[in-house]
Amino acid sequence: MTEIEQQLRQLKKDGRKVLGCFPLYPPLELFYAMDITPVVLWGLRGAVRNTDESDRHLQPYACAITRHLTEFILSGHSRFFDGLFMYNACDTLRNLPEIIDAGLSERNLSLPLVNVHIPMTLPVHTDASGYFQNEIRQLIADLERLFNVQFSRDQFVHAVETVRHLRNLIRTAEKRVTEGRLSFLAFSENLHKCGFLPLEDQVRTLEELLEDMPDKGEPGASDGSCPGVILSGILPPPASVITYIEAAGLRVKGNDIASLGRSYASMPETRADPGAYFLDFYYQHFPCPTLLYTGDRRVTSLIDLVERTRAAGVIFVGEKYCEYEYFEFPLLSEKMREKGIKTLEIEIAAEDDEQTSAHDARIAAFAELLKNPG
């Protein structure tokens, strides 16, 4: 049994209402506030044996995230969920509810779906706040009906504040990574594990992780010998690639990864009205190629991240077939070059297993380049 399966089993054993969320940025605080346990269904490569079931439904040129997600649900794991949630994150994901439904109905199974539409218009052109707030109101009504729960503003504020505390803990852990006191691998594995835990257990896990690592201490290695890099992409690269990056003497100084930094970077002001809170959450979100209205902030935010962390290079981790990311790589690379920042682009495909070594030589050469820039 995989660790994720064990975690989901435990959630069900504890009587939780589990909502499987399609990536990337679901309104988690709302679910927590309504006593629903959301789990974001990404990073499932290690939780599926193959993509046999998904390959019956999805074209081979769907991205790995989608294929693994579909495989996971169709290969017997739907029983762990009480429903699915999605929003218009990308063209592939918007078709997935019906594809999964087709796969489940072949097995005489079904899962209720709740969804919202996040406006992708530019706020400077169109005020979509009324439309969006109505979407959130409708979502709350759907959740109340489906899960037999009640929304309460107090619980919402509590959930917002707990999530804020959690994100602060994550930032502290990230700082430990930049100081060389925690490996990026351990950091990202812990966060991935947290994604399948109830909120209070996530907080505990992070607190325990940080307890073992007091605020003041000896950094693992001096900055001089470990050039800093930023990782950018949808998911962190597979463990073997991260291990190789760190073994090559590179230190991850920050990340622009959808499942990590882009998710925990945003901390809107606490508000009791979920419509107003999530309006801030989505509109002020750390830029992501899938949040179309953040396009103009994308380059500057990445440059800012690089400058703030004094990273020497950026590693773009391309999710094969994720065109959202790939449309931006040429411009981002060019802008980095203009700033004297070196870049490396690697690509991770569904077929790559955890032990991929295809990128080792390029990472080693990149590390050398950063260490000896002359």
Added chain:
Amino acid sequence: MPKKEKTSAAKNLSRVVGDAYMDLHARAADGAFVVWIAINVPAELFHGFNNVVYGVPESHAALNAAKGAGVIQCEKAERLGYSTDLCSYARIDIGSVYDGGKDSPTFGLPAPDLLVSNTNNCSLLVKWFDVHHRNMKVPHFIVDVPFCYQPQQEKDQQYIVRQFQDLIRTIESLSGQKFDYEKACDALNHTNEGIRHWKRFLEFAGHRPSGITAFDSFVQMAPFLVARGTPQFADHYKLLAEETACRVNQGIFPVPDERYRLFWDNIAPWHQLRDMSGRLAALGANIVGATYTSCIGTVEGSFDLFAYDGGDVLEYCARTQNCYMCPHGMKLRGASMQGVVKKLGIDGVVFASNRSCKPYSITQMDQQRRMAEDFRIPCVMIDVDHADARKYSKESTFTRLEALLEQIEARRAA
């Protein structure tokens, strides 16, 4: 073999398309306000202005592909670092723009003053237009069309209407021109008239043998992309429908010994139109219709005409925003496809799996299964990129198409 005489509609098509591109370049050179739009942004709105012209990068890319320049333009974009996995329309367009329109049959498009993309067929198009927005430093307006699993909801229609109003205001303020509602209304009437004739033209696929091929209809789509909202648009489709009626009456059919009536699902294979139609005809097969051409002038879930009734222009335009195959879900797609397959007496469906267009292709495996199992229609999946000829294998495609015809025969024999 004697050269096939061009029909009047074919000759007129060249004229309408040629004139549209020439007019676009000439008016842009004379100072018109130039908008680049996604294929299904309602072009009728631009006719509400005195001097606003529009170019459609997707249609320009299709033309490049049809005229054999697709791969050259793709390669230019790839040399700039754009992945070969990106939609080939986008690569063609980016390559062409980067090279100043060189190798393009229309010398590219005149430089835009405004980019208007949408999330309708795909939200990737927004990323593509963002490339231009950043490189050319031109404003970019995004029209957001919610995807639908059920018929479009009122709240979504009103949301789209508000965006059209904002688009009009944006153009007014950028161009200094005033929008005239009546002119947009006239333009929509021309479009509506043209679409009525287009639907009449498509109906000839129901004749046995079919009066048309899907390949004809692919080619004849061009005015939708460059001439909507004009009297020429309406006149062209009238001519097309009337000429086709005449030819059918005279017993002139594109595949006279038609033995297999097929239906196509995906974008046209622009680089293969002549070759594929010729080879299929030699096998007695005719692709008589396509989802790509049938969805025009409809609303999601049916290929029946959804005519403009003289009501509010923006409401009508908003209501038809989900009609294309990509902005609605699998069940709605299946419903319209089943209807037309039945109506046209289709023997087999060709699902063209298209790596470049994931939104069109992503549900095809389930669609195919549904067609084959629930409706007992033989189906085949072939691989064809709509504009990048490098991602197409003629031989393996025809092996599969021939297998489909054998399957149809076997079913008949049983």
